[in-house]
Amino acid sequence: MLKATNAILSARDASLVIGGRTILDRVNIDVRPNEIVTVIGPNGAGKSTLVRCMLGLQPLSSGEIVRAKSLRIGYVPQRFPLIPNVPLDVRRLLSLTLKPSEDEIDAALAETGIPHLKNATVTRLSGGELQRALLARALLRKPDLLVLDEPVQAVDFMGEARMYELISEVRKRHRCGILMVSHDLHMVMAESDHVICLNGHVCCEGGPVKVQQDPEFAKLFGPSAARMIAAYTHHHDHDHEGHNHHHDHKH
Amino acid sequence: MAEILSEPFFQRALLAGLGIALVAGPVGCFIVWRRMAYFGETLAHSGLFGVGLGLLLGFSLTLGAVATAVAVAILLMLMKRQRVLATDTLLGILSHSSLALGLITVGLVTGAAGDHMDLLFGDILTVSSRDVMIVWAGGAAVLLVLAFLWRDLIAISVHEDLAQAEGVNVQRVELGFILLIALMTAISMKIVGLLLITALLVIPAAAARRLSATPERMAVIAAAMAGVAVMAGLALSAFANAISGPAIVLSAGLLFVLTLVIPQRN
Incomplete structure (x- = not known):
């Protein structure tokens, strides 16, 4: 080959x-x-x-x-603690290791179809919503x-x-x-x-x-x-x- | 009853206790977030051996406690690399053998371990001005380093692999945090005692979790809870002649139970 x-x-x-x-x-x-x-x-x-x-x-x-x-690289890991101990909203989840602007956060969330969840608590997200939030997070890195x-x-x-x-x-x-x-x-x-x-x-x-x-x-x-x-x-x-x-x- | 507030020994106790509470809140949050309660306990227990060595060889007990806690932490990190025993088993081995070693070493010096009850359970009413100074200087150092590590520590607490993949130096941050726990152990052993330090870290943070929507708020609420627990414990200690460490921890536990009544927000 x-x-x-x-x-x-x-x-x-x-x-x-x-x-x-x-x-x-x-x-x-x-x-x-x-x-x-x-x-x-x-x-x-x-x-x-x-x-x-x-x-x-x-x-x-x-x-x-x-x-x-x-x-x-934008990484979406397999195991994500569904009930994390750390109190976080989605916006904060997206800014853990980056410092994206509000506009960038809005754009990433809109792209993955969850623009309404910016202020939602991570523990309240469904499996699909969490995956979308993590994908938005990965996209913010312009991978x-x-x-x-x-x-x-x-x-x-x-x-x-x-x-x-x-x-x-x-x-x-x-x-x-x-x-x-x-x-x-x-x-x-x-x-x-x-x-x-x-x-x-x-x-x-x-x-x-x-x-x-x-x-x-x-x-x-x-x-x-x-x-x-x-x-x-x-x-x-x-x-x-x-x-x-x-x-x-x-x- | 108010007269006691003007007693210097009581003022010192209050100052030292509140200093500890201020640091225990935020540090305890990370212990809860990172599920390190047993780890913290192991470090605290191992501190007793350092205290024994300090008594035996005549150097600072605080220094001794920090040094052994750090040594045990590094030993544990090395032992974790082998995958024969589970981490909690390793912690069980280290925690209790170092406690036993510490009790024996202290016993060698004092004749009986019972003479050093204050090391194990705290004796907040007998702290000296120097103790208060150590608490506040050490506490300030812990908070400073914690502020420096804050963002990375939170990223690691949420998801270690993700943080590392995104460029956080996990090992460096982890080592820094271990040093913080060791230092925290050393400065609080006279107040709550080595056996109960972890409780003062974990319980206020756990109580704050239900009431907090952000990590920062949780740290502040945990510090406040620890402060209330310290004051209540101090009162129990002064008026009911309770041993200070258990009195403070019991107050924290009662506070935790009280927060269960409040409906959870997050």
């Missing part, structure tokens, strides 16, 4: 061993500008850990993380890359589709890359440019169409999942086939 050189964030043979247990085994990932890279895998596959390593939050045992100079760890966690089914729509819009408007961890196979197949199946090591990767036909994918998620996705993608052929096809060639 041709290694592209224009990646903004890469893992090179990233390995992590903790207490004799191998969490990550020589993982390679490239995220290129304006590209959606999705990491899927079963529970305990090391998805979140990989993200934490790529953000520099967790040192590797071996290998390296290569990050483009002056890369601005080149959004890192989203399970962005629809704690979001109800209807909210899930809208959340993915929002992420898609945001990417187009801000022209940023996205590195996402997702358990939602439908979304992965519909929107991603590059899919990585992780189970400690990279089981298989490529464009969504290629990945779902990979025997490793079936092994990881079971044949029924593979069939289900196939049916789903087939159903949406008219929407996505051309798009996916294009990227299959690129890699």
Whole structure:
């Protein structure tokens, strides 16, 4: 496979061993500008850990993380304490490590669809509202890359589709890359440019169409999942086939 | 009853107690936000060993308490890197072995640990002018450093990974905060005692949580609550001959129960 050189964030043979247990085994990932890279895998596959390593939050045992100079990252973490001890309103949540102006805060909240929640207490937000607030927070950093760890966690089914729509819009408007961890196979197949199946090591990767036909994918998620996705993608052929096809060639 | 206010010993006690309360409020908020109650307790317990060493070797007890608390904090950070034992187990081990070590060391000097009840439970009515000075100077230092770390500490308390990903130097801020707890322990041991310091940190902050919409307001309300608890405890100590540390902590606990009656805002 041709290694592209224009990646903004890469893992090179990233390995992590903790207490004799191998969490990550020589993982390679490239995220290129304006590209959606999705990491899927079963529970305990090391998805979140990989993200934490790529953000520099967790040192590797071996290998390296290569990050483009002056890369601005907007991060939406997976676990956010739903009942934080710290009394905060949304405005303050958005200004924890930045000092955005009121206008910037208003604009970010409007973009993620919650302009009315600026003064709301964080503990009173629903799962979806909190995710939107965290996304607004990430956007305030004017990111080149959004890192989203399970962005629809704690979001109800209807909210899930809208959340993915929002992420898609945001990417187009801000022209940023996205590195996402997702358990939602439908979304992965519909929107991603590059899919990585992780189970400690990279089981298989490529464009969504290629990945779902990979025997490793079936092994990881079971044949029924593979069939289900196939049916789903087939159903949406008219929407996505051309798009996916294009990227299959690129890699 | 008002006459006692003109007694120098009572004035000193009041000054020292309120100085502690002023610092305990904001520091306690971070203990509550960061879920570090047990951690703070471990640091406080380990202070007794430092006091024992100070008595044995003849250096400042305050210095001894700060030094051992910092040493234990660093030891704990190193031990946390291994993932065999859970953190609360580690804290349990360190907290109680250092307390035992402290009791024995103090006992070596005084013959019986019972002679140093005031170290464990406080003796606010016997503070000297020098003690008051140490409380206010130490307290001012703690508040100054806390103000400097404030924004970063709040970001870390809300979400550590997020703060670190956004450029906050978590280790430096954490180390700074640990030093604050150690210093706080040292200056308050004569007032509430090493066994009960954590209570004075945690209870007023917990009581303030329900009444606060912003971190800053919570810190101010917690300081006020701690102040009321100190005054009530002092009164109990002076008029009912109660040991000062437990009297102050009991007052704080009663205050907390009172706040439960107020409907929560946030």
